Amino acid sequence: MMMSRRCLVAMTQTLIACHGCDLLHRVRPLPEKSKARCSRCGTLLYVHSPETVNRTLALAITGLVFLVIANLFPFLSLESQGTVLETTLITGTIILSQQSMAGPAILVLLTSMLIPGLLLGALVYVLWAIKRGYRLPAGRRLFRLALTLRPWSMTEVFLLGILVSVVKLAKMAAIIPGTALFAFLALVFVLAAINAFMDPRAIWEKMDKWS
Amino acid sequence: MTCAHAARTAAGAGLFSCHSCSLLVRRPSMTGRVTVRCPRCGARLHLRKPNSITRSWALLIAALIFYIPANLFPVTITSYLGSIQADTIMSGVIFFMQTGSWGIALIIFVASIVVPIAKLIVLGGLLISVQRRSRWRPAERTRLYRITELVGRWSMLDVFVVTVLVALVRLGYLTTIQAGVGVVYFAAVVVITMIAAMTFDPRLIWDVLEKNDESNAH
Numbered sequence: 039m040m041m042s043r044r045c046l047v048a049m050t051q052t053l054i055a056c057h058g059c060d061l062l063h064r065v066r067p068l069p070e071k072s073k074a075r076c077s078r079c080g081t082l083l084y085v086h087s088p089e090t091v092n093r094t095l096a097l098a099i100t101g102l103v104f105l106v107i108a109n110l111f112p113f114l115s116l117e118s119q120g121t122v123l124e125t126t127l128i129t130g131t132i133i134l135s136q137q138s139m140a141g142p143a144i145l146v147l148l149t150s151m152l153i154p155g156l157l158l159g160a161l162v163y164v165l166w167a168i169k170r171g172y173r174l175p176a177g178r179r180l181f182r183l184a185l186t187l188r189p190w191s192m193t194e195v196f197l198l199g200i201l202v203s204v205v206k207l208a209k210m211a212a213i214i215p216g217t218a219l220f221a222f223l224a225l226v227f228v229l230a231a232i233n234a235f236m237d238p239r240a241i242w243e244k245m246d247k248w249s
Numbered sequence: 250m251t252c253a254h255a256a257r258t259a260a261g262a263g264l265f266s267c268h269s270c271s272l273l274v275r276r277p278s279m280t281g282r283v284t285v286r287c288p289r290c291g292a293r294l295h296l297r298k299p300n301s302i303t304r305s306w307a308l309l310i311a312a313l314i315f316y317i318p319a320n321l322f323p324v325t326i327t328s329y330l331g332s333i334q335a336d337t338i339m340s341g342v343i344f345f346m347q348t349g350s351w352g353i354a355l356i357i358f359v360a361s362i363v364v365p366i367a368k369l370i371v372l373g374g375l376l377i378s379v380q381r382r383s384r385w386r387p388a389e390r391t392r393l394y395r396i397t398e399l400v401g402r403w404s405m406l407d408v409f410v411v412t413v414l415v416a417l418v419r420l421g422y423l424t425t426i427q428a429g430v431g432v433v434y435f436a437a438v439v440v441i442t443m444i445a446a447m448t449f450d451p452r453l454i455w456d457v458l459e460k461n462d463e464s465n466a467h
Contacts (some may be wrong), residue, residue: 053273055259058391059455077426079391079455083269097398116417123417130412133419136258139428142436146412149405182269182290187350189398189443192405198356199409205353206345206410210424242270 056081090237091244097167097235101158103229104221107152112216114200116207127151127218128248149192154229157191161232168241173248181245185238193226258459260452265294298450302376308445309372315437316365323429324411330423337431338362338407344427360406361435364458368404368442371397379453387454394454398446404439 053062058081068074068086076083087093108127116123128151134143160180167174202211256262265274265285269292276296277285285294319430336344338361345354371393378390411432418426 054271055264055273056397057266057268058260058451059272059387060260060266060452061455062257062262062264064459078366079388079451081395081451114413114417119423123419125416127419130416133415134412134428136390137415137428139433141433142408142412142428145405145436145440146408150409170450177291185269189402190448192402195403195405196409199406200413201415202353202357202406203417207412209348210418213417225396234303239271242272246289 043051043085054083075173085237086237087235087237087240089238090235091165091168093235094161094232094241095169097228097232098158098161098165101225101232102155102162104225104228105151105155105158107221108218108225111220111221113222114204116211117214118211124216127222129155146196149190150196153187154193154225156190157184157187157229160187161236164241164245168244169191177248178245181241182237188233191229193222193229197223197226253436258452258455259372260296260456263452265296267292267294268298295324297452298448298454301448301450301453302380303451305372305376305445308448309369309376312438312441312445313369315434315441316369319431319438320327320433322393322431322434324407324435325414325430326427326429327418328427335429338435341407357407357410360403364400364404365442367399368401368446372442372445375451375454382457384457390454391451394446394449394451401439401443401446404442405436408436408439427454 052065054065055062056076056079059079061076061078063074063076063083065084066074068084070086070088073085074083075081088181111126112124113127114125116125128147131147132144134140134146161184163174164177164181164184166172167177200219207213231232259266259273263276265276265287266272267287267290270287270290272287272289274285274287274294277283286292287294320338323337324341325336327334327336338357342358342362345351345357375390375394378385385455410429414426415428418424429440
């Protein structure tokens with residue numbers, strides 16, 4: 039019970055518990071771009087991603103730019119009998135809410151736009167602060183929020199949904215991809231790259247130096 | 250003075266493992282009903298996710314109930330020159346099969362039918378195995394849980410398809426597509442099963458193997 043504080047700090051910094059089975063592991067330095075998995079159940083323990091702050095920050099800023107472009111320009115257009123009907127990214131949400139489908143409308147808005155935006159914004163805020171050595175308020179809470187939100191950002195599923203819809207309508211009308219669609223496609227890749235390059239453990243340790 | 254512990258797990262060593270930032274925090278000696286927060290990220294700390302089994306079951310049963318109207322009610326209502334056609338998830342799959350788009354039919358079938366059913370069965374099975382204190386293949390059961398947690402989000406596919414369809418084929422033209430109530434129930438199934446998977450604590454699978462430890466979790 040009377041464990042000294044120094045001992046506790048040393049222990050908590052060198053040990054990690056598996057989120058899948060709670061087994062304790064000693065944290066060892068990993069070679070670059072490798073992952074450590076639990077020896078008992080195989081759950082991912084930690085990764086070593088070099089330059090994680092710089093790379094993730096660059097990706098998050100890029101992602102925000104693509105997200106803005108994806109909202110400003112036409113997304114998909116449907117050409118039928120000489121008329122062209124343009125849609126933007128948010129059109130689906132608006133039409134759904136007009137058809138008294140508020141639940142799905144909000145869900146689509148959240149998972150395809152608001153959550154990815156919030157995730158990227160939080161990452162830019164936190165990583166910028168780390169890079170510049172500022173100690174900004176609520177940084178840790180925002181980074182925790184970003185980690186929690188990750189499974190709810192579903193841009194790649196939305197992209198597959200677009201593909202399916204286009205195949206379904208292909209026989210009925212011509213579908214013309216707009217600038218926003220390409221920006222959205224780029225956003226999907228940027229978010230995937232963030233998942234690959236972000237090393238949350240290293241970022242937490244950088245924030246530990248704040249206090 | 251030694252830091253070494255005989256215990257193999259964080260709970261066995263009296264440590265909270267922060268689910269958010271993975272920091273190990275020593276469990277305070279006088280735990281009443283006080284909530285302990287992670288000193289690093291502020292997340293609530295628990296040895297195990299609170300009431301994991303009860304909450305997961307409740308969500309699972311809710312998802313199962315919503316799954317029925319999700320499949321019976323139409324997800325899209327297409328009107329073309331006065332004729333109206335209502336499509337459920339399954340009739341949408343059949344449409345793609347009949348028009349020869351086998352790949353797309355398979356993608357929708359897997360995302361909208363196979364994944365939700367498999368999730369309900371797997372989570373139900375995991376919950377029963379934990380409640381029966383099963384010692385059977387814990388590593389495989391944990392992997393099954395991990396896969397379930399990862400693939401769940403792909404079931405949102407049909408909700409997005411309906412969204413894009415109603416946006417592209419809307420009023421003012423010969424053909425219009427409207428969303429049907431089925432999509433509300435289906436969206437609920439996807440969200441509820443995702444939360445059910447997040448609520449389940451895979452560490453419970455392993456606790457039965459650790460019963461020699463001095464303080465087993467709760």
